[in-house]
Amino acid sequence: MKITINGKKTALKSPQTLAAIVRQTCKEPQYVVAEVNGKIVKSNGWAKTVIRENDAIELVSFVGGG
Amino acid sequence: MISKKSDSLIIAGKKFQSRFLLGTGKFRNKSDVKSCINSSGTQIVTVALRRVDVERHEENILKYIPKNVTLLINTSGARNAKEAVRIAHLAKESGCGNWIKIEVINDSKYLLPDNFETIKAAEQLVKDGFIVLPYVSPDLNVARELVKVGSSTVMPLGSLIGSRQGIRTKELIQILIDEIDVPIIVDAGIGAPSQAAEAMEMGADAVLINTAVATALDPVAAAKSFALAITAGRLAHLSGMAQRAASAQASSPLTGFLYEQS
Numbered sequence: 001m002k003i004t005i006n007g008k009k010t011a012l013k014s015p016q017t018l019a020a021i022v023r024q025t026c027k028e029p030q031y032v033v034a035e036v037n038g039k040i041v042k043s044n045g046w047a048k049t050v051i052r053e054n055d056a057i058e059l060v061s062f063v064g065g066g
Numbered sequence: 067m068i069s070k071k072s073d074s075l076i077i078a079g080k081k082f083q084s085r086f087l088l089g090t091g092k093f094r095n096k097s098d099v100k101s102c103i104n105s106s107g108t109q110i111v112t113v114a115l116r117r118v119d120v121e122r123h124e125e126n127i128l129k130y131i132p133k134n135v136t137l138l139i140n141t142s143g144a145r146n147a148k149e150a151v152r153i154a155h156l157a158k159e160s161g162c163g164n165w166i167k168i169e170v171i172n173d174s175k176y177l178l179p180d181n182f183e184t185i186k187a188a189e190q191l192v193k194d195g196f197i198v199l200p201y202v203s204p205d206l207n208v209a210r211e212l213v214k215v216g217s218s219t220v221m222p223l224g225s226l227i228g229s230r231q232g233i234r235t236k237e238l239i240q241i242l243i244d245e246i247d248v249p250i251i252v253d254a255g256i257g258a259p260s261q262a263a264e265a266m267e268m269g270a271d272a273v274l275i276n277t278a279v280a281t282a283l284d285p286v287a288a289a290k291s292f293a294l295a296i297t298a299g300r301l302a303h304l305s306g307m308a309q310r311a312a313s314a315q316a317s318s319p320l321t322g323f324l325y326e327q328s
Contacts, residue, residue, distance in 0.1 A: 006117040026118050031126045033115075033160045040159050058117065060156055064099065064127045065114025065140045066089030066227070066254075066276035 004056040012051070019046035022059060031061045073304065075272055077110075077249055078165075078197045078218040080136070084109045085266065086296045087138065087251060089276025090127055093285065100130040102279060102289035112138045112167055112274065115157050128162070138199060140167045147186035154191050166191055167221065168200040177227045181208045185215065192216035201253050204238035209246045220246055221274065223254040224265065228277045230257020233264055243269040259295030266299025267307075 001012050005025060018034060018041060026032045034041050035058040041049050051057065074081040088108040090099050103111060113127055131137065139157040144150035147170065154166045168191065170183040184200045185208065191198050197218050202208055204222035212220055222239050225231035232255060233239065242250050249271035256262050257278045265273050275292050282288035 006120065008120075025120050028126050031128060031160070032118060033156045035156065040156060042159065060115050061118050062113045062127050062139075062160070062162070063116045063124065064090035064093055064096070064280075065142050066091045066112055066274070 001053040003051055003054065006057070006059055015050055015052070017047055018049040018051055018057070021051060021057065022046060026059060026061070028061070033060050034058065035060075073300070075249060077199070082109045082136075082272075083107070084293070084296075085272040085300055086262075086293050087112065087253075087272055087274035088279065088289065089140075089274060090131070090280075091276050092280040094280075096125060096127060096130050098280075098285045099127065100132070101286045103132060103135060105286045106289035106293035108135070108289070108293070110136045110138050110165075112140045112276070113162075114140045114142045115153050115160075116143070136165060137162045138165045138167050139163075140169050141187070142169045142171070144168075144170050144187070145172045146170060146180070147183040147190065150183070150187040151190050151194070154187075154196055155194070158196070164195060165197045166199065168198055178203055179223070181205060184208075185211050188212055188217050189215040199251065204235045204242055206238075206241050206245060209242050213246060213248055217248065219249045219251050219271075221251045221253040224252045224261070225255030227254040229255050230278060231255050232257060232261035233268075236264075236268070239265070239270065240268055259291045262292050263295040263299035263302070266296055267302045269303050272296075 003010055022029045037056055075085050084107045086106055086108045087110045089112045093099055111131055141150040141153040144153055150168050150170050158164050168184050168187050170180045171177050172180050179202050181202045184202055188198045188200050199219045199221055200212050200217050201221045209220045225234035251272040252265040252270045253274040256275055262273045279285050279288045
């Protein structure tokens with residue numbers, strides 16, 4: 001199934017939870033904020049959020065900035 | 067003598083002893099951010115929010131910011147009010163507080179802030195419970211509108227961002243200092259401690275510095291030099307020094323000369 005992570009199309013072999021995707025994608029998940037299809041998903045809800053075909057995930061974190 | 071303790075910067079009811087806000091972009095070594103915070107005594111630090119770089123796995127900036135420092139989250143990257151509001155909500159979800167520097171830029175040549183969209187974002191974010199510090203081109207009517215919608219400060223640019231040209235909008239910023247009741251924080255374009263001191267002498271409440279510190283060969287020394295200049299400029303402002311005069315005014319008495327005959 002195809003999903004989008006941070007604007008990039010990705011293929012998943014099987015359905016996964018948001019928690020699993022964050023773990024695989026981010027080195028420091030404790031600093032990450034996640035959005036699925038434009039809606040923020042709180043970190044305590046990642047484990048029960050199953051990602052479906054065509055979902056768009058945004059994973060953001062803090063960087064240096066003025 | 068004016069005591070430093072009694073001269074606090076108050077933003078949204080929170081007291082700060084330092085009038086130096088530090089931006090954390092462009093540092094070659096992230097560990098320098100922490101050293102700069104320590105050497106300058108800054109109590110408010112800006113950070114930005116970006117997509118996680120899946121390939122580079124960059125280290126998180128928050129590791130280098132002590133917990134007692136107030137985080138000011140910049141909405142940089144937002145091109146309109148809607149995007150700024152979205153970034154602010156994402157930032158709040160991270161648990162890093164609700165202090166937002168609204169920065170809306172839709173002009174890639176001069177990187178000038180979009181004042182109109184900034185007002186719209188400020189109005190919405192105040193309603194949503196955020197403490198907002200909007201970054202704008204200095205304009206009295208815009209500043210009044212920002213205060214009306216509940217902004218905690220107004221942050222006018224001194225000159226083009228990253229340009230180090232100093233306070234090129236001096237007269238317009240002076241009007242804001244004279245007329246606006248919330249703190250005026252001069253942001254962008256300050257490239258040298260003398261320019262920061264100039265802003266403070268004018269009566270600005272604080273300044274935000276990033277590029278000049280981050281790109282110095284020794285950022286820690288640069289941060290310290292700005293901190294000293296900001297303190298000096300503030301003290302000069304509070305001392306009530308006389309304004310410049312068009313004609314000469316002798317420093318020594320013009321009486322009692324040795325050759326005088328009565």
